[in-house]
Amino acid sequence: MKRTLIYKIEEKFNNMTIEQFIRSKGFSHKVIVALKKTPNGIVKNNIWAYTRESVSTGDILTLTLNEEESSDKIIPIKLPLDIVYEDDDLLVINKPSGMPTHPSYKNYDNTLANAVAYYYQQQNQSFVFRCINRLDRDTTGLTIIAKNPFSASVLYNAAKNRRLHRxxxxxxxxxxxxxxxxxxxxxxxxxxxxxxxxxxxxxxxxxxxxxxxxxxxxxxxxxxxxxxxxxxxxxxxxxxxxxxxxxxxxxxxxxxxxxxxxxxxxxSGLEFDHPITQKHLKFYCPIPQDMNII
Known part of the structure; x- marks a missing residue:
């Protein structure tokens, strides 16, 4: 799956190195390494650039993440997939009961990961499964899937620092x-x-x-x-x-x-800032019928 991000350098970032700038945007060391290894992963003003180069006000920095391989050992299986929200960077899914999040012993073809792998296979897209808030097999409701390593890095960090409210x-x-x-x-x-x-x-x-x-x-x-x-x-x-x-x-x-x-x-509820746009997102999903007994 390919994701391209374009930044116009603001005055407050003038004379920063490219690495300093992208770190300020939340890029982890691992993601920066991946950008370096990607052909034209880092481009400044339409010219390939090193991370040690500096940026100036008005420069256009284009970053491209390109994952051509899918998660190993996750078999695409057609399973129910209730997508509450989707954009270029994440999925929010309402997971049903009885569905594990990740494949494991005796659960290799009935998981949320299998369902998501099938969903993207039908679109001829590669996909690495990155679940931000894993739910137990029988727990229902909202869970976030990051669609690229950058959004995953930002969302994992948000969860760690209590900025992802559940x-x-x-x-x-x-x-x-x-x-x-x-x-x-x-x-x-x-x-x-x-x-x-x-x-x-x-x-x-x-x-x-x-x-x-x-x-x-x-x-x-x-x-x-x-x-x-x-x-x-x-x-x-x-x-x-x-x-x-x-x-x-x-x-x-x-x-x-x-x-x-x-x-x-x-x-039932998730509230967090979008990893790329920083727009505040809020989702609510009512309890399923089997819990509606009071």
Whole structure:
């Protein structure tokens, strides 16, 4: 997949080197190396240029990223793909339940990566799969796919520095009122490669904000909204179990399938600045039907 970016140098960047300028735009070292290796990857005023060259006010700098190979070992498979938003730099997808994000053992042809690979194969485009906010297999909702290494670099950095805001909605057992913050470190459980637990000695810091939205007394279920400050594996599921309100349908932490047959968690909101244009983007996707039971 090819992406060309054109910059007209403003006065505040006068006399910077090309490398200094493109680093100021968020290009990582890895992406800069890729630009150097791409024929005509860096062009100043229609002439190929070295990154050590300086730029002047009014110069036109053209950067071209060109990936001709697709992700190894991802088989293009025709699967449901609900695209909420797409442009030259990213996809926002509403992922269904039962679909892993990445291929793994026993899941090599039923993943979101397979579906995206097929989507671009039909357009005769190469595609490297880069998911910014990976969702667990049974978690539904919004996830971002970067379409080139530059947008991936900027978005990964935004997530790391808490500039990518994620909102989740969930069903939890019991009556949960008001709002609160769970600040409890999480680590892998001893003798397990999958499950996590709150571990005050060896865990990494994990912070979850929650807010109650509704309560169903007959089912004894609460409907809540959550926001994450950190992104630990199974964070919401572990934190809610820790405070005595596990998610129903959670095969790892609370396998009660009375009202729902999968973990009752949905990625409902994403808010971030576009990696190239810096336009503020905001997306919301309502809960699926199987969670609409309160």
């Amino acid at each position: 909102t989740y909605e969930a069903l939890v057992c019991g009556r949960l009122e008001g709002e609160g913050v769970i600040d409890a470190p999480i680590s892998r459980e001893v003798h397990s490669t999958i499950t996590r637990c709150v571990d005050t000695k060896n865990g990494e810091r994990a912070v979850t904000h929650y807010r109650s939205l509704a309560y169903h007394s007959d089912k004894d279920l609460s409907y809540i909204a959550l926001q994450l400050e950190t992104g630990r594996t199974h964070q919401i599921r572990v934190h809610m179990k820790h405070i005595g309100h596990p998610l129903p349908g959670d095969y790892l932490y609370h396998p009660d399938y009375t009202y729902i047959n999968r973990v009752a968690l949905h990625s």
